[in-house]
Amino acid sequence: MDNLINDIDIISEEEKTESCETVKVSVNTNTGKSRKLYIESYGCQMNFSDSEIVSSIMAENGFDTTSNFAEADVVFLNTCSIREKAETTVRRRLAQFNTIKKKKPEMLIGVLGCMAERLKAKLLDEEKIVDLVAGPDAYRDLPGLVSQVDEGQKAVNTFLSREETYADISPVRLNSNGVTAFISIMRGCDNMCSFCVVPFTRGRERSRDPYSIVKEAQDLFDKGYKEVTLLGQNVDSYKWSPEANNKVKLEKSEVSEIINFANLIEMVAQVDPKLRVRFSTSHPKDITDEVLYTMKKYDNICKYIHLPVQSGNSRILEMMNRTYDREWYINRVDAIRSILGDECGISSDMITGFCSETEEEHQDTLTLMDYVQYDFSYMFYYSERPGTLAEKKYEDDIPLDIKKRRLAEIITKQHETSFSRNRLDLGKTHEVLIEGTSKRSDEQLQGRNSANKVIIFDGEGHKKGDYVHVLVNDCNHATLFGKIVNTESK
Numbered sequence: 001m002d003n004l005i006n007d008i009d010i011i012s013e014e015e016k017t018e019s020c021e022t023v024k025v026s027v028n029t030n031t032g033k034s035r036k037l038y039i040e041s042y043g044c045q046m047n048f049s050d051s052e053i054v055s056s057i058m059a060e061n062g063f064d065t066t067s068n069f070a071e072a073d074v075v076f077l078n079t080c081s082i083r084e085k086a087e088t089t090v091r092r093r094l095a096q097f098n099t100i101k102k103k104k105p106e107m108l109i110g111v112l113g114c115m116a117e118r119l120k121a122k123l124l125d126e127e128k129i130v131d132l133v134a135g136p137d138a139y140r141d142l143p144g145l146v147s148q149v150d151e152g153q154k155a156v157n158t159f160l161s162r163e164e165t166y167a168d169i170s171p172v173r174l175n176s177n178g179v180t181a182f183i184s185i186m187r188g189c190d191n192m193c194s195f196c197v198v199p200f201t202r203g204r205e206r207s208r209d210p211y212s213i214v215k216e217a218q219d220l221f222d223k224g225y226k227e228v229t230l231l232g233q234n235v236d237s238y239k240w241s242p243e244a245n246n247k248v249k250l251e252k253s254e255v256s257e258i259i260n261f262a263n264l265i266e267m268v269a270q271v272d273p274k275l276r277v278r279f280s281t282s283h284p285k286d287i288t289d290e291v292l293y294t295m296k297k298y299d300n301i302c303k304y305i306h307l308p309v310q311s312g313n314s315r316i317l318e319m320m321n322r323t324y325d326r327e328w329y330i331n332r333v334d335a336i337r338s339i340l341g342d343e344c345g346i347s348s349d350m351i352t353g354f355c356s357e358t359e360e361e362h363q364d365t366l367t368l369m370d371y372v373q374y375d376f377s378y379m380f381y382y383s384e385r386p387g388t389l390a391e392k393k394y395e396d397d398i399p400l401d402i403k404k405r406r407l408a409e410i411i412t413k414q415h416e417t418s419f420s421r422n423r424l425d426l427g428k429t430h431e432v433l434i435e436g437t438s439k440r441s442d443e444q445l446q447g448r449n450s451a452n453k454v455i456i457f458d459g460e461g462h463k464k465g466d467y468v469h470v471l472v473n474d475c476n477h478a479t480l481f482g483k484i485v486n487t488e489s490k
């Protein structure tokens with residue numbers, strides 16, 4: 001059973017687009033700079049997006065990025081703290097770098113991101129090979145911190161800001177397919193879900209100037225990108241007004257009134273009808289009908305919502321401090337179905353074995369899954385995190401084998417549901433944005449439809465960045481397969 005879970009975990013890790021413990025490595029940017037930076041990123045899309053900001057800041061200060069750590073002068077691990085496993089992975093990786101550093105003592109090792117923020121200077125004591133620790137709001141200080149290490153000191157900055165959004169920094173696109181890109185629209189989180197470490201590692205919620213977001217989307221489109229994903233821990237609470245955000249000194253903003261998330265996606269959708277707009281993550285307590293109607297109004301706003309439920313039981317949701325109950329969640333799903341129809345993709349995050357969860361309460365998660373018919377879910381068993389409300393208030397009393405058994409049950413349910421949702425697409429034609437060749441064969445291309453489903457098909461002379469129409473004729477639980485039927489699209 002353990003192996004089963006691990007295997008499934010790994011499969012879903014690969015499929016995941018967020019909140020995972022997958023790793024991304026920096027690419028080569030050979031522009032002749034004097035020193036080389038290697039970055040490995042763990043965790044969610046926000047972290048991957050932050051690594052692009054870090055690369056940009058370091059590039060301004062004489063660093064090219066490299067995909068080969070052997071030639072690096074500076075190694076950064078941009079880390080995640082969301083579950084214990086995420087931190088264990090990073091510690092294991094640091095142990096591997098220890099061996100390399102013995103041969104190359106001048107190589108600077110820095111820990112960035114959420115684990116840096118959570119452990120602060122303690123990390124220097126715990127992991128002797130670490131020279132530098134920088135939290136998510138301290139990246140502008142990285143060149144200064146590197147100089148401090150060059151001068152022979154250890155360097156730490158874990159100051160959390162109420163204003164920093166890196167709005168003026170143009171990210172260096174790492175691991176880019178040249179078609180899809182992330183744009184951070186806000187930072188931090190004010191929600192205090194009792195299980196979650198993010199409010200402590202990322203600080204207070206703040207929204208980025210919408211003008212700088214639209215400009216970034218326009219720049220990407222001008223460079224040939226065809227899809228942007230707007231990122232935030234709770235995008236529906238995006239809110240920007242010149243007065244509230246006047247501490248962010250940017251070039252003069254064109255925006256004068258209050259901008260909410262519905263307004264923002266409309267502004268980005270208007271960049272060009274050929275630019276797809278996605279976003280993540282939506283919070284069930286904040287997603288409004290106004291957002292859903294705006295999605296409906298624009299063809300290029302993708303019909304896909306990641307709406308994490310965490311649990312299907314109202315008592316557990318209350319203990320999790322999610323501030324909605326099962327009925328509220330169902331009401332939001334009903335609103336999505338009635339405004340956007342059955343074809344809108346819905347995905348979720350779920351946690352099994354939260355403190356005191358009974359078998360009946362676990363069953364409520366399974367019945368909610370039946371009701372919603374999620375296309376996809378990221379599923380985890382509860383991992384107690386130091387300093388969180390749940391750690392302080394509740395006992396982590398569900399034995400690991402029960403947590404894992406419940407996880408296996410929801411994974412099995414999700415695979416069945418994904419398969420049956422995919423079968424509904426058989427015989428239908430979808431508009432697909434081609435993102436590259438399929439992992440299995442260079443002859444085949446792959447892309448996603450509006451609902452975020454991966455579709456694989458014979459290339460027939462098309463290339464990444466093209467929009468094509470694909471008739472779906474086969475599927476499994478994870479992927480649709482089809483054939484191009486008509487190429488005049490967008």
Ligand code: SAH
Nearest residue numbers: 019195196233281308349350380381382383
């Ligand atoms: N802001 C997003 C989630 C960010 S964290 C939201 O509110 O939905 C991504 C996911 O990791 C969470 O949705 C949750 O399912 C999971 N997660 C967070 N803390 C966890 C913990 N302590 N144990 C297990 N899973 C956790």
Ligand code: SF4
Nearest residue numbers: 189191192193196198
């Ligand atoms: Fe964590 Fe909750 Fe904030 Fe998501 S909304 S980042 S789960 S505190």
Ligand code: F3S
Nearest residue numbers: 043044080081082114
């Ligand atoms: Fe993301 Fe992990 Fe931090 S999920 S916000 S990198 S704790």
